[in-house]
Amino acid sequence: xxxxxxxxxxxxxxxxxxxxxxxxxxxxxxxxxxxxxxxxxxxxxxxxxxxxxxxxxxxxxxxxxxxxxxxxxxxxxxxxxxxxxxxxxxxxxxxxxxxxxxxxxxxxxxxxxxxxxxxxxx
Numbered sequence: 001x002x003x004x005x006x007x008x009x010x011x012x013x014x015x016x017x018x019x020x021x022x023x024x025x026x027x028x029x030x031x032x033x034x035x036x037x038x039x040x041x042x043x044x045x046x047x048x049x050x051x052x053x054x055x056x057x058x059x060x061x062x063x064x065x066x067x068x069x070x071x072x073x074x075x076x077x078x079x080x081x082x083x084x085x086x087x088x089x090x091x092x093x094x095x096x097x098x099x100x101x102x103x104x105x106x107x108x109x110x111x112x113x114x115x116x117x118x119x120x121x122x
Contacts, residue, residue: 059066072078 058064059069
């Protein structure tokens with residue numbers, strides 16, 4: 001009887017340790033997700049900024065007057081150049097909620113100690 005109790009106690013301790021490790025995995029993955037989301041926002045912004053840099057450069061090369069282009073856009077003469085609607089409206093809502101995390105320092109998460117023992121019970 002005592003032998004079974006010892007086996008159950010060892011199994012319980014192993015299970016508790018696996019729970020702790022799983023919580024560490026979750027924390028790590030949440031941090032990584034936030035880092036990747038911030039990186040995606042930064043890259044998207046850089047891409048948008050680059051579009052405007054190229055537009056200004058092309059307008060300058062071609063001698064296009066920015067004010068005349070603006071007037072043509074406002075009057076609806078350039079309707080064929082509209083940007084397609086984004087499909088990620090839900091993602092934008094999630095991103096907007098995470099803007100508070102923007103000021104946190106991005107950390108480097110390489111080979112984490114959290115992934116040392118991820119054995120399964122069974």
